[in-house]
Amino acid sequence: MTCLEAEKLVIPYINDRLSIAELEDFMEHIEMCGNCREELEIHYMVDIGLKKLDEDDGTYDIVGDLKRRLEESAAVLRRFLAFQIMKYAVGTLMAMALLVTSLLQIRIWHQAGFLFF
Numbered sequence: 001m002t003c004l005e006a007e008k009l010v011i012p013y014i015n016d017r018l019s020i021a022e023l024e025d026f027m028e029h030i031e032m033c034g035n036c037r038e039e040l041e042i043h044y045m046v047d048i049g050l051k052k053l054d055e056d057d058g059t060y061d062i063v064g065d066l067k068r069r070l071e072e073s074a075a076v077l078r079r080f081l082a083f084q085i086m087k088y089a090v091g092t093l094m095a096m097a098l099l100v101t102s103l104l105q106i107r108i109w110h111q112a113g114f115l116f117f
């Protein structure tokens with residue numbers, strides 16, 4: 001992802017509008033690109049911070065809030081990845097179980113004389 005692409009996703013990210021694939025690329029870029037992280041901080045401050053400061057008593061911790069938000073996104077991605085791996089593993093196991101069951105069944109039929117090979 002380029003900086004230009006990442007910048008376009010800053011506002012959607014703040015508004016929780018990214019797909020999981022976009023979020024993955026975005027987080028990856030934000031982690032290694034200081035410029036875009038700064039861009040995100042500024043937008044976050046303007047978008048969320050000012051609103052919160054308005055209704056809060058002024059003790060609102062904006063940097064901590066964004067940090068928590070980013071950690072939350074990372075956790076979402078980790079859960080998604082774990083789910084994908086699990087889905088793959090279960091799918092593979094089920095295919096293998098089906099194969100083994102079929103082979104056993106063929107053997108049983110074979111031994112019982114139902115098959116001519």
Ligand SMILES: [Zn+2]
Binds near residue numbers: 003004033034035036
């Ligand atoms: Zn960048």
